[in-house]
Amino acid sequence: MTGIGFDLLATDGRARRGRVTTAHGTIETPAFMPVGTAATVKAMTTDAVASTGAEILLGNTYHLMLRPTAERVAQLGGLHRFMNWDKPILTDSGGFQVMSLSDLRTMSEEGVTFKSHLDGSRHHLTPERSIQIQHMLDSNVTMCLDECTPFPATEAQAESSMRLSMRWARRSKDAFVERPGYGLFGIVQGGIYPEQRAESVAALTDIGFDGYAIGGLAVGEGQETMFRVLDFTEPLMVKDRPRYLMGVGRPSDLIGAVRRGVDMFDCVMPTRSGRTGQAFVRRGTINIRNARHAHDERPLDADCGCPTCRSYGRGYLHHLFKADEMLGPMLLTWHNLHYYQDLMRTMRQAIADGNFEEVAGTMEARLTEGDV
Ligand SMILES: CCCSCc1cc(N)cc2c(=O)[nH]c(N)nc12
Numbered sequence: 001m002t003g004i005g006f007d008l009l010a011t012d013g014r015a016r017r018g019r020v021t022t023a024h025g026t027i028e029t030p031a032f033m034p035v036g037t038a039a040t041v042k043a044m045t046t047d048a049v050a051s052t053g054a055e056i057l058l059g060n061t062y063h064l065m066l067r068p069t070a071e072r073v074a075q076l077g078g079l080h081r082f083m084n085w086d087k088p089i090l091t092d093s094g095g096f097q098v099m100s101l102s103d104l105r106t107m108s109e110e111g112v113t114f115k116s117h118l119d120g121s122r123h124h125l126t127p128e129r130s131i132q133i134q135h136m137l138d139s140n141v142t143m144c145l146d147e148c149t150p151f152p153a154t155e156a157q158a159e160s161s162m163r164l165s166m167r168w169a170r171r172s173k174d175a176f177v178e179r180p181g182y183g184l185f186g187i188v189q190g191g192i193y194p195e196q197r198a199e200s201v202a203a204l205t206d207i208g209f210d211g212y213a214i215g216g217l218a219v220g221e222g223q224e225t226m227f228r229v230l231d232f233t234e235p236l237m238v239k240d241r242p243r244y245l246m247g248v249g250r251p252s253d254l255i256g257a258v259r260r261g262v263d264m265f266d267c268v269m270p271t272r273s274g275r276t277g278q279a280f281v282r283r284g285t286i287n288i289r290n291a292r293h294a295h296d297e298r299p300l301d302a303d304c305g306c307p308t309c310r311s312y313g314r315g316y317l318h319h320l321f322k323a324d325e326m327l328g329p330m331l332l333t334w335h336n337l338h339y340y341q342d343l344m345r346t347m348r349q350a351i352a353d354g355n356f357e358e359v360a361g362t363m364e365a366r367l368t369e370g371d372v
Helices: 046-051 061-066 070-075 079-083 095-101 127-136 155-175 194-207 223-236 251-259 269-276 307-311 314-322 327-353 356-367
Strands: 005-012 015-022 025-029 031-033 057-060 089-092 112-115 122-125 141-143 183-188 211-214 243-245 264-266 278-281 284-287
Touching: 005 327, 015 251, 015 327, 025 031, 031 327, 046 327, 057 061, 061 070, 061 089, 061 095, 061 122, 061 127, 070 127, 079 089, 095 112, 122 127, 127 141, 127 155, 155 183, 155 194, 183 194, 194 211, 194 223, 211 223, 223 251, 251 327, 251 356, 269 278, 269 327, 278 327, 307 327, 314 327, 327 356
Parallel strands: 031 264, 057 089, 089 141, 141 183, 183 211, 211 243, 243 264
Antiparallel strands: 005 015, 015 025, 112 122, 278 284
16 A cells, blocks of 8 residues: 555435545545644544544644644654554644634745744754654645635736745645655645635646645535535546545534535644533533533533543533533533534435435434524
8 A cells, every 4th residue: 555545335315424534544435633732632642532422533733833843753763652642643733723823924936934933943844844743743634735825816916926825835735755655745825816716626636646635624514515625526536546525614514515526624623622611412512611510410412422421421521611620621522522423423324324314414403403
């Protein structure tokens, strides 16, 4: 096996059921990937993350290059050993995080120069350096360095930004060290413009990657626009490689994007929201800090089999958040990640059974019922 493997096992409409094969194991798709930014999925041990059914998690070049540095992680055995996760890891390339976290950054053809949000030290990230860092981290899926085109952007701005990312994709591919079980994904850009997206898909396909991410979405455009961009971009993408929609999303986003042919997702929503007291449930969301939960002994979601829902009532969870007890964020994060994996498991089975639209429609309807 050179690179990573992908088997398309079933389709139902445009929805796809597949399997990605890496040096650290397989990933059943459609898959949700928890975000482990600084070598930790916040508030979770890796055993707890694995217990939710997650088969791959994300790391961040930007954060790890600043602290503890890629060299230190490599010296300590690579990211898998460092964080005690022996399954696949995907790492983002750093450009998106530079633009969202660092100030005083300057972009050039060469790369991006920025000041660390931690201590103000100056750093320079090029496609070659990003690929080298991800190699040192021993990442199974490396992402090309790209520029996430801001939203809104004019078509001329989107074209210029996309073409820079395509030149960086070529340099990323040239710098990538091919190894069995390790792969490199290209990232489609082009804003909300069909011609730009088509040019980006063609450019990346011509270079050739193990998988193709759709970037430049989940940047404030809204769900309707995101789905519209997917509707004219996805049909242009090769069918025998995984598609990864970056930074997405809420449960309704995931259902709609699986319907449109996406295989892989990542988002900070289940973990970040869990830490603030927001629980995702089959009927929508619950803010556990709301006083109405104080005396309620029901679980967050009666249909959920996670450790939180099996053992704790809403009144207790409400208390933990009001008391600012660290167990609160831990239990809600655990529930949210378990729920997201349940959602993906349900969609994988529905595609295999050929009744995706019926199952997806039922889930979408329940999400709008609201919690009672
Ligand atoms: C750990 C976080 C991974 S996803 C971050 C992300 C999120 C979103 N929404 C878009 C992009 C993008 O266009 N390019 C890149 N590299 N990353 C993006």
